Amino acid sequence: MSGSYQMLTQPSDESQLQQMYIEKKKQLIPVIFLPGVMGSNLKNKNGDIIWRPETNSMDGITNLLGWALPYFGSAQVRRKDLNPNEVLVDDRGKIKKARKDNNDEHAFGPRSKRGWGTVANMSYGDFLPWLQEHLYSENGSLSQVLNKLIDMPSFTVDVGSKQNLFLDKKQLSLCDNYAFPVHAMGYNWLASIESSANALKNLIEVQLPQYYRRNKSKLSKVILVTHSMGGLVARYYTKELGGEDKVYGVVHGVLPSTGAAAAYTRMKQGAAMTGIIGKIVSEVIGDDAEEMTAVCSQSPGPLQLLPSPNYGYNWLTIHHADDTKETYPKQDPYKEIYLEKDKWWGLCEPHLINPLNTKYDSNLMKEDWDAYERIIRNKVKNFHDKIKDNYHPNTYAFYGIDTKKEANKIKADFLTYESVHWEGKLEQCFIKPYSPEDFTKVKSRFLPNEDYIGDKRRLNLRELGEIRRLRLAPDNHSWRQVYTLQRAKENGDNTVPKKSGEIPITYLKSRVGLDIGHEPAYKDKQGRSQEFTLRAIITMIQDI
Structure with a gap:
């Protein structure tokens, strides 16, 4: 890959100055962005849109509704369409055009060929061009933002970080030796992370060498920049699929390093996202337990x-009306919570798995x-x-947290x-008596192992965020025990709690906590997460 240098010469007629470019061969280092869960566009095998959040502006509401509308109120549609075996990555997503005065496509090929259309424009539509435009300059000079990196960082890295991410002019000048094409890899986030890691392996070890061979450029190693689940894809590739030696370093953004309890709460009450855009997205993935479980x-x-054993124990509490408590997991979250089908607080309610089984065939x-x-x-x-x-030995990470909490009061945007x-x-x-016909109509709202048994019936109903256990007397008067899922109260990024996002510093080169939310982690209005990413990339190349 070549860079160009501008020189001014005076021609023989002395009438005007002209430009002359001298090409310099640069080492190629692709920067691959891996999105988070729900951050990749999906289509079905017929090419129909399954998941494509194009915009986060009001102008795009109509487009969002266009593909979201079939999912409203239908667990059956979700079960069928959001099937990991029936969807493919969709590369037709919206892509921001390259700038005319600094067109990276001249050097690296179309952004569409570099995977940009595979990731959600709503979350990454501005970050990808921002990153590319500041890692590349068509005239060979450093971008304005890169030049500003000699200033003090806008953040302070956590104690114990091995790199403070301060940069000087000499370190920045090394960028002149490298070309950084930005790629993105959407993946089937419904399927296993292992399969997505294998797709990453194929991209790095097969597809990219072929792509740049056509441009007569030799590919070296890559740099990975990740968001949320994308970090787990990167970790599995580098540590389990032999990819460590193919990667210079990794930047993790809001990584759920040991899982997130929100994965449990969403199975019990739905996605429960706020705002117009959030509501539409929730309607697709699932707005209640019935819809979410089906997917x-x-x-x-x-x-x-889901939280792994490394997340810790006793993170689930059931506080009964008689003031007794149960806490789980004590030893094994898989057996005690995720595969517990006889308790209403188990992760998965068996009768909600398949809404297509309308007759509840046993x-x-x-x-x-x-x-x-x-x-x-x-x-x-x-x-x-x-x-x-397991982490790549050259890993940098930022996580979301309310850094300015006062008197132990956490701002609503960070409650996790x-x-x-x-x-x-x-x-x-x-309670009005249920007839067998009434029971059939509402059976999907009942918890497992509860049947209509006349005046001695015992009914467990589910409402949004609540489990209602009914014990009826023959005269239809009842004492109802209501279990309500309490709101989130701990610090984090609204999805990943601090205990999971704050990766142990011993595994990292540098780490910082920023007051950013989970989904908009790379849309920080103050630019700190973007700056951290850029500084980490420049720091990585110092030892090449």
Whole structure:
């Protein structure tokens, strides 16, 4: 890959100055961006849009509704369409055009060929061009932002960091020896992280060498920049698929290093995102337990985000009305929570797995549960075991947290489920008797192992964020025990708690906590996460 240098010469007629460019061969270092869960565009095998959040502006509401509308209120549609075995990565997403005065496509080829259309424009549509434009200059000079990196960082790295990310002119000048084409790799986030890591292996070791060979450029190693689940893809590739020697370094953004309790709460109450855009996205992935279970129970990727044993124990509490408490997991989260099907607080309610089983056929329900159990045992547990404490030796990370909390009060945007708390209380009520016909109509709202048994019936109903356990007397007066899922109260980025986002410093070169949210981690208005990423990349090349 060549860089160019401008010189001014005076021609023989002395009428005007002209430009002359001298080409310098530069070492090629692709920077590959890996998005988070729900950050890759998906299509079905017929080419229809399945998941493509194009914009975060009001102008794009109509487009969002266009592909989201079929999912509103239908767990059956979700079960069918959001099937990891029936979707493909969609590379037709919206891509921001290159600047005319600094067109990276002249040097590296079309952005569409570099995977930019595979990732969600809503989350990364501005970050990718920002990163590329500041790592590349068509006239060969350093970008204005790179030149400013000799100033003090806008953040202070955590104590124990081996790199403070201060840069001087000499260090910046090394950028002149390298070309940094920015690539993106969307992946099937419904499928297992292992399969996505294999796709990354193929991209780095097969596709990119072929792509740049056509441009007569020799490929060296790559740099990985990740968001959330994308960091788990990178970790599995570098440590389990032999990719460590193919990667100079990794930047992790808001990585759920040991999982996130939000993966449990979303199975019990739905995605529960706020705002107009969030509501539309929630309607697609699942806005309640019935809809979310229909999707996630068949999808290894989202389930692999569950807290691993390395996350810690006793993060789930059930506080009964009689003031007794139960806490889980005590030793094994897979057995005690994820595969607990006889308790209402278990992760997955068997009768919600397959909404296409409208007659609740017991044999089909068993088959569906067995398939779900295989995912937990063979995919989730095995993945957690392999990924434990495994990081590339040249890793940099930032995480989201309310850094300015006062008097232990955390701002609403940063409240995160580190622990999960069900609060129970007794209420007296009068319930209209259910007929067998009524029961059939609302059966999907009942918890497993509860049947209509006349005046002695015991009914457990589920509402948004609540489990209602009803005990009716013959006169239809009842004491109702209501279990309510308490709101998140710990510090984090609204999805990943501090305990999981704050990777142990011993595994890292540098780490910083920033007051940023999870989804908009690379849209920081103050530019700190973007600056951290850029400084980390420049620091990585110092030892090449």
